Amino acid sequence: MRIVFEKRKTLSRKAIFLVPLASFFISLILTAILLAIFKANPFVTFIAMFKGAFGSWPNFTETLVKATPLMLTGLGVLVAFRLKFWNIGAEGQLTLGGIAASWVVLFWTPFLPPWMVLPLAILVGMLAGAFWAGIPALLKVRLKVDEVLTTLMLNYVAILFAEHLYYGPWRDPKGFGFPGTPQFPDFTWLPRIAGRAHLGLIFALVLALVLWFVLNRTRWGFELQVIGNNPGAAQTQGIHIAKNIMTALLLAGALAGLAGVCEVTGISRRLQQGLSIGYGYTAIIVAWLAQLNPIATIIVALLIAALLVGGDQVQMMMGLPASMGLVLQGMLLFPMLAGSLFTEYRLRIIKTKLRDAQSG
């Protein structure tokens, strides 16, 4: 008897929904086994995690706080991934966006009318993110430099640059040596809507809808689709590949940059340690689990944020390591990647006949 993979005749619509769902449950089971090894009751843990993320209004708003940067960076990552441009630099783009917004708030405020500072900070932050994504994009289209390396390396440049700023020239002189800039003036704070959840959440939701429309219903989105799918065909049809990669990456960087702006103006209200805590990397998981769909990205980002917040709660309430949320996150990706095979292939069991008996 033999088990073979057989290519499906058409894409399975059922599989597109069932695979993420099934992989979620498989990951729960895998984590449950792990929890059992640590002598913790999996059910109690899962319920505690769920309660930690959604159990009360303050907890839920905290989940939204974590979800917002994941949504924005996730959207940025997915635009690049649609072109098969492996942008793993959302973390750096987010950080540079945060730096640029801080720069505007800290240094331009005396020269500007108060109402103008925040919009300008948002704009400059997005431009900075776009710039940071534009460098690897330009290197890729001009010199064919591998984007995985350049985007990853630029993350460290941006993160260390931020550290330099808040440990050095921008450090709050009255901050008792705490690594961070002075607090921003209150008229530059991003308005909060519930708990610590801020306007960035609305940005993310609106941008996801806009992005879905742009990618699926505009000429430019169509061109991106063709390039990502078959650059050879795109070239043959006269689609300018280099130009499109540049514009798409500028957009991707701007989205990640906006995430950084929202973090510094909406949450910390200063540039300080804790801006770069891996949202940009988690965004890769978010975009991938969402199968590069902007709307699904919102939902997945919320789910991943729930895992993070729930993990923290479990640590506090049950004495388990907070990284349990991260473990669950990792466990989620593996069945998902394995499962994506089933949208195109299916398993078939073939009973072997003794066909080759005469040979040899």
Next chain:
Amino acid sequence: MIISICQPYALCAWPFANFCFRRETKKVTTPILDMKGITKRFPNVVANENVDVELYPGEVLALLGENGAGKSTLMNVLAGMYRADAGEIFIRGKRVEIDSPRDAMRLGIGMIHQNFMLVDTMTVAENIILGLPDLPFVPNMVDVNGRIRQLSERYNLQVDPDSRIWQLSVGEQQRVEILKLIYRGAEILILDEPTAVLTPQEAKELNGILQQMTREGKSAIFITHKMEEVIAFSDWVRVLNKGRLVTVKQTNRTNPQELARLMVGRDVLFRLEKKDHDLGDVALELTDVSANNDKGLPALQGISFRIHSGEILGVAGVAGNGQKQLVEILTGLRNVSGGKIRIFNEDKTNKSPLEIINSGVSHIPADRIARGVAGDMSVANNLAMKCYRKPPLVRKGFLHPARILDLARRMIDLFSIDTPTPQTHAKFLSGGNIQKTILAREIDACRGLLIAAYPARGLDVGATEFVRKQMIAQSEAGTAILLVSEDLEELVGVADNIAVLFEGKVMGILPSNKADTEKLGMMMAGVKLEETTA
């Protein structure tokens, strides 16, 4: 007569002709290789049917045939890459089973593929010993280098064992491949189109190497579809056509005309039913155009021709003689290095693909998977891939999905594309239906000039006929068509005139009603049109 044929090789053809008699004087009785009744089937295709091969020590055998004649399959069976469905192989009179390239190597059979199997960043010596079964954990490179030097001297294969592969020219890389096989004790060398990638000078050197090897008692089989190589390199020639062995000839007892006829396999070509129609103005005009290939070597030289509206110009030639580059310069995918291209009386030399598309040119690419369709997009979107830029499909940058779907339904109907729904992803369609999708898109968007590269390649009989009829219908409607094909039947049947490309030059253009296989075959082998009648 023969001298007039072999352009670069003519000079080397004669000095080696006397080797052809060597075998008879040596009187060797057992062949080193004897393949009997080899049959190899693939789904829907019989690649080899009952083919025999016989080879004596010190001989060079040429396998001649058109693309898809089954030459490579046959050699892959011998080299252990495929297993024959029927037939027997004898080495030095002993029956053998060859299940893997390793088995083949143990029996002294080594194959050099068209794309070399070398590791670019490693040295020549490292490449040569790579994969040897009895290699010590730390090989003694001094010994290895010594042995390589000794072998390269003996066989006249100059190459430095310490240089890295990426530093070598293509000709030198080929020498490394040959050394690799000799180092492993190969007695029978198989070369798959060895001169396809070589300059004429390198080809001449390869011939010298082959002759040296045969003097040492080794034998070689090479796959080719170039007539002059057969004459220059081989002692015997076996001609394959559609998987069958057509003939076995001693090289010095045949001539290129006979081989050309046997290779093509048909004496008479039929023309499809075509209505007479008037030709319009010049749609495409090339003046003294030249272009380079990806390696920077000349691929097209001094090409000049014109196509009128309503005319189909066929481009014949063995693959790799500049057809790819010709199509690419006409569609903006490659720049010319000299000359002028005019489309509808406007200069379109070195313009971008988009500018050329906007001037009304459609393109059916040779590689329909790599360039023709986006497999993970729907059939509807694939059909819209050319006219999505213009209304009614798009307005102010916004797509109109309903209209795209309408267009798709219309085309699916018109070209009878067999797809479950317009939303089905293109990769799930059969080759023939993918080609129909491309054809529908390109014909629908075409405004006067169609560049079609191998439009019916790999299609079944029904789809082939459909494609050809569409070509004719379009030309009757006034479209100028450039049809690149390797199928002479198609060219004679569909085209009005046929141009033959050989090594990047046009050997001549003749009306297809005056074309016969012998003339075309000789032109494909490098004889100018005016010389064929001589």
